[in-house]
Amino acid sequence: MSDPLLPGATIGILGGGQLGRMLSVAAARLGYKTCIFDPAGDCPASHVANFHLKAGYDDTEALERFAGSVDVVTFEFENIPTDALDLVERHRPIRPGREALRVSQDRLTEKTWLAGLGLVPAPFADVPDRAALDRAIAELGTPAILKTRRFGYDGKGQARIDTPADADAAWDAMRGAPAILEAFVTFEREISVIAARGLDGSVACFDPGENVHEDGILRTTTLPARIDHGRTTDAVLLAGRILTALDYVGVMGIELFVTADGLLVNEIAPRVHNSGHWTQDGTTIDQFEQHLRAVAGLPLGDGSRHCDMVMENLIGDYADRLDAILRDPNAALHLYGKAEARPGRKMGHVNRRT
């Protein structure tokens, strides 16, 4: 181990949603304490963390207190304000590091960076203003999808353009935010690789899962993905290049399109990822523990898959399905403790052995 943080230490987590919640549980299993920083009072992670610092990302006093009370800092979402990160980093290491956040916080930066690494992102064009959108449509054709460069997730900040006539409405939906246009890619399937890199530079990947999205929200991840051995190797090598180029520490979710021409990189997320939730019931070391092992400087775990599996997200009101899920002998239920089941909101997930 290179300078490991031993059990008993406190891991700070920026963000208190379901990812922070499941990170906190994995941290407890390894004997770590956790401190969640999140403005929301009853956030999912606060239920299971040792400490919850309820404050905004512009509260410098609270950020100082947070940094002073933890041994290392990680995060569960990538859109953390830069000033907050600057402040925290003066006191404690942030893992994964700033470069991964810089690259992944902005879709244009991310795609440009991936292309610079010799990887193939989905075709895209910069759309800083309305006039640029017309040029981008002319270049990439339709259908295409307009996305804000920053702060989009789960289909938010996106507008589909089926014909050039949709350009005005799509541009208005961006509310003046800088955007990029992405061409629709004809793909055989979407897969993702959940990859980890330790503090010592070692890399480990979970088996690629096959994803189905609806309305921009992940619905299911199925293991194994229906890809051949060569594609699996391609995916793992590609993941290794990304993590090593960023000197990355932690788990990253990498979404890929499988096309006739090879693998296209759709998106990278510098954190544990929804498409890796299957690991909780399909491996000895799940993505949450793997992330924390990396962040703490412990050796990475063995992520061998024990069984075939389908992870299904529970989105919105799931109450009428609860009894059937509980009675399914192959189903492991994971709920996030959210009080209100709003449409489109991720309330939990089910991991089913198949």
Place this chain on the structure above:
Amino acid sequence: MSDPLLPGATIGILGGGQLGRMLSVAAARLGYKTCIFDPAGDCPASHVANFHLKAGYDDTEALERFAGSVDVVTFEFENIPTDALDLVERHRPIRPGREALRVSQDRLTEKTWLAGLGLVPAPFADVPDRAALDRAIAELGTPAILKTRRFGYDGKGQARIDTPADADAAWDAMRGAPAILEAFVTFEREISVIAARGLDGSVACFDPGENVHEDGILRTTTLPARIDHGRTTDAVLLAGRILTALDYVGVMGIELFVTADGLLVNEIAPRVHNSGHWTQDGTTIDQFEQHLRAVAGLPLGDGSRHCDMVMENLIGDYADRLDAILRDPNAALHLYGKAEARPGRKMGHVNRRT
């Protein structure tokens, strides 16, 4: 479901040790909140529970507040003062119920009750005073083991008697507490059954595990136990009789001796049990979730075993073993967040696929 408590409700847990900790994590996974009642400030369960009410079992005001803030009450140890239970039960259901606690809090009561049910406890004799000890030794022979009737665990409150000359020292070790003498049983092996009974009366058992104790403390549980199919059936039927006779709700640990003459009941514990920790990494629904499903009135889960396994307790200082455990591809590490690794103290456990 018969009157189930739905996710979002709060489960109160009396006792904040490692069992309460792992119950809290399982409760969170099902979307429940937890409130721990424990006098100790930094107790293991407090790290992962929503609420920790730090107060003594004689603090009636705190017990009232606890009962008022939860929807149902369970516990992680059997030696809860009767007055505290009486008070809590006036406000909220306690599951498992009082009869299971009454029977299991006292070794003499427990053995007498088991015998009354037609089951076979290890041979025993009541030892209310020093003179009775001589009579008990004459009746049962030596070696034998003298145990306090109440409050013993992990080898505490026990003294071995190899010859009648050891009687004085053994009696002194009881410090005046009422005791029983137990004959040494010649057994092939020790096994335990982790059984559950739902609010609707359904019973489910995990596969029996084979236990190795040292100095009265569980060291390992190995799955499967080396017993034939008939013995497994015997064990399951026996467990069903105990749970049904007690109108039990929740998980119970039942320790058995396998002898040439059949199964002897060593001990019952009306709670999740150390010998059931393997289920965390060997089944879809582990003993902790199973207990909470029962307590909440949800359907019991399927506890099918996915793999062979050895659970090993980490007792006392384990620091020099940590790196090897983390590097073992088959090992899942579970630590309890205890600050001080005193000799004989359970600090965590390792579940190893074999």
